[in-house]
Amino acid sequence: MNNIAAVGLNVFENAENFQVNDEAVSPDGIILRSANLHDTEFDSNVKAIARAGAGVNNIPVQACTERGIVVFNTPGANANAVKELILTTIMAVSRNLFEGVKWTNELKGQGDMIPKLVEAGKKQFVGREVKGKTLGVIGLGHIGALVANNALDLDMDVIGFDPFISVDTAWNLSRNVQRALTIEQLFAASDYITVHVPLTDNTRNMFNKEAFSVMKNGAVILNFSRGELVNEEDMRAALENGKIGKYVTDFPNENVIGMKNVIPIPHLGASTSESEENCALMAARQMKEYLETGNIKNSVNFGNVEIPFTGKRRVTVAHKNVPNMVGQITAALSEYSLNIADMVNRSKGDYAYTLIDIDNQFNGDVIPGLTEKLSSIPDVILARII
Numbered sequence: 001m002n003n004i005a006a007v008g009l010n011v012f013e014n015a016e017n018f019q020v021n022d023e024a025v026s027p028d029g030i031i032l033r034s035a036n037l038h039d040t041e042f043d044s045n046v047k048a049i050a051r052a053g054a055g056v057n058n059i060p061v062q063a064c065t066e067r068g069i070v071v072f073n074t075p076g077a078n079a080n081a082v083k084e085l086i087l088t089t090i091m092a093v094s095r096n097l098f099e100g101v102k103w104t105n106e107l108k109g110q111g112d113m114i115p116k117l118v119e120a121g122k123k124q125f126v127g128r129e130v131k132g133k134t135l136g137v138i139g140l141g142h143i144g145a146l147v148a149n150n151a152l153d154l155d156m157d158v159i160g161f162d163p164f165i166s167v168d169t170a171w172n173l174s175r176n177v178q179r180a181l182t183i184e185q186l187f188a189a190s191d192y193i194t195v196h197v198p199l200t201d202n203t204r205n206m207f208n209k210e211a212f213s214v215m216k217n218g219a220v221i222l223n224f225s226r227g228e229l230v231n232e233e234d235m236r237a238a239l240e241n242g243k244i245g246k247y248v249t250d251f252p253n254e255n256v257i258g259m260k261n262v263i264p265i266p267h268l269g270a271s272t273s274e275s276e277e278n279c280a281l282m283a284a285r286q287m288k289e290y291l292e293t294g295n296i297k298n299s300v301n302f303g304n305v306e307i308p309f310t311g312k313r314r315v316t317v318a319h320k321n322v323p324n325m326v327g328q329i330t331a332a333l334s335e336y337s338l339n340i341a342d343m344v345n346r347s348k349g350d351y352a353y354t355l356i357d358i359d360n361q362f363n364g365d366v367i368p369g370l371t372e373k374l375s376s377i378p379d380v381i382l383a384r385i386i
C-alpha cells in the first residue's frame with residue numbers, strides 16, 4: 001500500500017518465494033505508510049504488517065496483536081528528514097517567509113513597479129531571529145533528540161520534556177539541553193514549542209486551552225507529529241486572540257486550513273527520497289526476516305526475538321503472557337519426540353512470543369498435526385512451523 005520506495009520492494013522482487021502485488025487478496029504481509037487500516041478486514045493469511053515510517057496510529061495494533069499479527073515500524077529511519085524540515089520551518093516562520101513569498105507572487109503583472117513595491121512592502125514581513133530564543137521539545141525520541149541537539153547550533157536555548165526517555169537517547173542528548181520536570185515548565189519557558197510524541201490516548205489533545213494558558217503570549221507551535229495532539233477549537237481561539245502566534249501543522253484538514261496564522265504543510269515531514277528509501281528498506285527487511293525466519297525486530301506489539309537462522313525447523317508461537325505457556329508448548333513438542341536446539345520466549349505487555357529451533361531432521365513441509373496441536377493450547381494465538 002502507498003508509495004513504497006523501489007529499493008524496499010526490490011528486497012522481495014529479488015527473493016525466492018515472494019511476490020509483490022498491491023492488490024493481493026490474501027497477502028502474508030502488508031507494507032504501508034499512512035494508509036488507514038482501521039476499517040480493513042484482514043485476511044486470515046496476514047501474518048505481519050510493516051509501517052514504513054514511525055507512527056502506527058493508522059493501524060489497529062491491539063486487534064492485530066489479538067490475532068498474532070506482528071506490527072513493525074522503522075524507528076529513526078525518517079528522523080533526519082523531519083528534523084531538517086522542522087529547523088527549516090522554525091526559521092521560515094520567524095522571518096514570515098511563507099507570507100512574504102505568497103505576497104510577492106501576487107505582484108505578478110505590476111511590471112516595472114515591482115522593485116519599488118517590494119521595497120515599500122517588505123516592512124510588513126519584518127521577522128525576528130531565532131538566536132537566543134527558547135525552543136521547547138516535547139518527546140525526546142528519534143526526532144525530538146535530533147531537533148534539540150541541532151537547535152543548540154542555531155544558538156537557541158533548548159528545553160526538553162520526556163518522562164519516558166530511552167537510555168540511548170539520553171546518552172546522545174547534549175548536556176546543554178535543559179530538562180523540564182513538568183510539561184507546564186516547558187510551556188512557560190518556550191518561545192517555540194515542537195512536539196514529537198506518538199498519538200495515544202494519553203497524548204491526544206495535549207495542546208488545549210489549559211496548556212495554552214500557561215504558554216508565553218505569541219508562542220509558536222510546530223506539530224509534525226499528529227493533528228489529533230491539538231484541540232483545534234481551542235487552537236482557533238488561541239490564534240484569534242494572539243495567545244498563540246503561529247501554528248505550523250503537517251496535518252492540515254478542512255477545519256484547520258484558513259485559521260488565522262496557521263501554516264499548513266502537506267504532510268511533508270518524511271517526504272525526502274532518502275527517508276522514503278531508509279523506511280522502505282528497513283520495513284521490507286524486517287518483514288522478510290519475520291516471514292522467513294520468525295525473528296522479530298522493531299515490532300510495536302511483540303518483543304524483539306532473534307535466533308540466527310541455521311536452516312533447522314523452527315516453531316513460532318504467539319500467545320498470551322500467562323503462566324505455563326512455555327511448559328505447555330514444550331510438552332507438545334515432546335509428545336512428538338522433538339528435541340529443542342534453541343529457544344527464546346519474550347513478553348511485551350499482555351502478549352508473548354516463543355521461538356524454538358528443533359534439532360530433529362525432517363523431510364517435507366510439515367510435521368503432521370503439530371500446528372494444530374500447538375494451536376489448541378488455550379491462550380495460544382498463532383503457531384507457525386518454518
Ligand SMILES: NC(=O)c1ccc[n+]([C@@H]2O[C@H](COP(=O)([O-])OP(=O)(O)OC[C@H]3O[C@@H](n4cnc5c(N)ncnc54)[C@H](O)[C@@H]3O)[C@@H](O)[C@H]2O)c1
Nearest residue numbers: 054055139140141142143162164196197198224225269270
Ligand atoms: N510528519 C511526519 O512526516 C512524521 C514523520 C515521522 C514521525 N512522525 C510522528 O512523530 C512521532 C515521533 O516520532 P519519533 O520517530 O521521534 O518516535 P520515537 O518513538 O523515537 O519518540 C517518541 C518519544 O516520545 C516520548 N513520549 C511518549 N509519550 C510522551 C509524553 N506524554 N510526553 C513526552 N514525551 C513522550 C517517548 O518517550 C519517546 O522518547 C511519531 O509517532 C509520528 O506520529 C511524523
Ligand SMILES: O=C(O)[C@H](O)COP(=O)(O)O
Nearest residue numbers: 033034052053054055270
Ligand atoms: O509517522 C510517520 O513516519 C510519518 O507521519 C510519515 O508518514 P508517511 O510515510 O506517510 O510520509
